[in-house]
Amino acid sequence: MATKKAKPAKVESKTSERMDIRTIARAANVSIATVSRTINHVPTVNPEIAKRVWQVIDELDYFPNTQARALVSGRSKLLGLIVSEITNPFFPELIQGFEDIAVANGYEILVSSTNHEPKRMSHCIRRMLERKVDGVAVMTFGIEEPLLDQLAKRKVALVFIDIGPNRPGISLLKVDYHHGILQGVQHLAGLGHKDIAFISGPVTLHSAQSRRAAFSASLEECGIAPNPAWIVEGDHTMEGGVASMERLLAAKKMPTAVMCSNDMTAIGVLHKLYRAGLRVPDDLSVIGFDDIHIAEVTIPPLTTVQMSRFELARAAVTALRAHVEPSENAEAKREYKIQTELIVRESTGSPRAALTHLTKSKTAK
Numbered sequence: 001m002a003t004k005k006a007k008p009a010k011v012e013s014k015t016s017e018r019m020d021i022r023t024i025a026r027a028a029n030v031s032i033a034t035v036s037r038t039i040n041h042v043p044t045v046n047p048e049i050a051k052r053v054w055q056v057i058d059e060l061d062y063f064p065n066t067q068a069r070a071l072v073s074g075r076s077k078l079l080g081l082i083v084s085e086i087t088n089p090f091f092p093e094l095i096q097g098f099e100d101i102a103v104a105n106g107y108e109i110l111v112s113s114t115n116h117e118p119k120r121m122s123h124c125i126r127r128m129l130e131r132k133v134d135g136v137a138v139m140t141f142g143i144e145e146p147l148l149d150q151l152a153k154r155k156v157a158l159v160f161i162d163i164g165p166n167r168p169g170i171s172l173l174k175v176d177y178h179h180g181i182l183q184g185v186q187h188l189a190g191l192g193h194k195d196i197a198f199i200s201g202p203v204t205l206h207s208a209q210s211r212r213a214a215f216s217a218s219l220e221e222c223g224i225a226p227n228p229a230w231i232v233e234g235d236h237t238m239e240g241g242v243a244s245m246e247r248l249l250a251a252k253k254m255p256t257a258v259m260c261s262n263d264m265t266a267i268g269v270l271h272k273l274y275r276a277g278l279r280v281p282d283d284l285s286v287i288g289f290d291d292i293h294i295a296e297v298t299i300p301p302l303t304t305v306q307m308s309r310f311e312l313a314r315a316a317v318t319a320l321r322a323h324v325e326p327s328e329n330a331e332a333k334r335e336y337k338i339q340t341e342l343i344v345r346e347s348t349g350s351p352r353a354a355l356t357h358l359t360k361s362k363t364a365k
Contacts, residue, residue, distance in 0.1 A: 019062055028056040079320055080110045080128040080136035082121070088236070088264050089292040090309065094139060097313035105321060107134075114140055125150055135159070135320035139312070141207040157323035157332075159316045162206050171319035172335050173312060175207070178214040180305035180340025181259070184287045185218035187303070187342060188257045191350045193285065197230035197255040199244040199265050208236075211261045211289065230255050234265050241268020249276060256284065256351035263288035263295050263304055270298055270347070281349035291343050300346035307340050 021039075025032045030049060037045045038053040056062075079102050083091040095111055102109050110131055112124035121140075128136050129150065135157030151158055158170045188196055198215045201208030212231070219226050232247055234240040241260065245268065248255065260266040266288030273280055280286055280300055288295060291306035315336040322332035 019060065024053065024056055024060065024062055027060065028053045076132045076134055077107050078110055078131055078133045079107045079317065080112070080131075080133040081316075082112050082114060082124050082128075082136060082138045082140060084114050084116055084140040084142070086113050088262075089294055090262070090264075090290050091139070093292065094309040094313060097310045098137065098316060101313050101317045105317065107317075107321075128156070129154065134324045137316040137320060138164075139316070142205045157320050159319045161312070162210065169323050169332075170334075171323070171332060173315050173319075173338050174335045175210075175307060175338045176340055177207075177210045178217065180289070180307070180342055181211060181214040182218040182221060183342035184259055184303075184305055185215070185222050185224070187344060187348065188259075188285060188287070189222045189224060191285070191348065193257040193351050194224055195227070195230070195253070195255040195257070195351075196224065197227075197232065197248055197258045199232050199234045199241065199248075199258060199260045199269070201234060201236045201261040201265075203233055208261055215259060227255075234261065236262050236264055238264050238268035238271065241265035242272045243268075245269045245272035254284075257287070257348070258284060259287045259289075261289055263290045263292045263302060266302055266304065266347075267294070267298055270302070280347050283352070285348040285351070287342075287348060295343075296345070298347075303345045303348040304343055305340050306343050307338065311338055 021032055021035050025035045028035065028049075030053060034045065034049060035053055038050045039057075079098075081095060081098050083095065086092055086095075091113075095109075099109050110128065110133060112120075112127055114120040114124055133156060136151060137159040139161055141161050152165065152167055152170070155169060158164065159173060160170070161173045162175060164170055164172050185196065196219065198212065200212040200215075203209060203212075215231075216226060229251055230248065232244045234244045241264065244265065245258070248258065249272075258266075258269055260269060266286055269286055270280060273284060273286075278284055286302065288302050288304035289307070291304045291308075295302040295304050315338060319332060319336055326332070
């Protein structure tokens with residue numbers, strides 16, 4: 001005689017009843033242990049039973065206790081993300097991509113901002129440790145290694161941009177700054193520019209040093225002589241872009257094009273040029289770096305080197321999961337490559353001298 005399959009009890013919403021795992025077990029007509037294994041995605045649970053449990057969870061609008069789940073599984077299913085600021089649109093866009101990818105893979109995220117302050121970094125790390133995160137992506141484009149030792153000693157998986165300690169459980173996102181910046185210099189050279197300035201980020205940041213080095217190398221590859229007076233240090237803010245452009249305007253000879261270490265700097269440059277009565281790109285061409293969303297709607301729309309926030313976020317989550325779930329994912333790699341690409345918009349054009357020369361050549365014919 002065939003045995004009848006167990007059916008879930010009739011589900012009734014009782015707001016007065018304390019909703020917990022026992023309620024789910026009773027309604028689904030299964031044991032508490034089965035509900036626990038289902039919620040924690042233990043693969044040995046019968047698929048039909050698991051489906052029944054999830055149906056009851058959905059009907060009762062039950063939210064599993066993530067802390068209790070962490071005790072059972074040994075994992076918090078929580079990934080940390082540390083950024084240097086949230087006023088630069090680059091970072092909110094990065095956070096959004098990180099959260100979308102983490103949630104799609106069954107993780108929650110905990111976000112902290114250092115605001116470029118070492119004391120805040122210490123606070124950020126403390127928050128991560130208190131919440132027992134499984135891994136942390138440090139997207140500050142600079143590290144304070146002594147502080148991060150606290151995470152490494154507790155065997156928390158870590159991801160850094162560009163550089164980081166060479167230890168187990170740590171991966172790097174290696175950004176190819178040179179490719180996109182070389183494309184930018186080649187683009188300007190093709191338009192006829194030879195007098196090209198560069199506004200860097202803070203020289204204390206490794207990423208700013210890398211972008212500056214990539215610019216110098218790109219000039220050399222294009223056969224353009226660098227002018228030290230046209231390489232100015234900025235601070236990756238709009239105000240820094242304004243101040244740096246003021247310095248370039250005060251120079252004995254003005255460049256015909258300016259490349260910037262990030263888009264916020266470039267937006268500050270556009271503002272200063274507008275206030276100075278100069279037109280972009282007629283009087284000066286401008287290129288940014290990052291390709292934040294607002295770069296599409298500046299006046300004129302900004303030519304920039306794209307560094308995809310989505311690719312950074314996807315690589316970070318992939319690396320952290322590979323460390324946290326070694327048996328479930330591909331083996332973690334030490335390095336993950338992040339490409340850059342020039343996006344040409346309307347802030348670049350031929351310099352006046354080149355246009356004048358072209359007009360004279362056509363007249364002579």
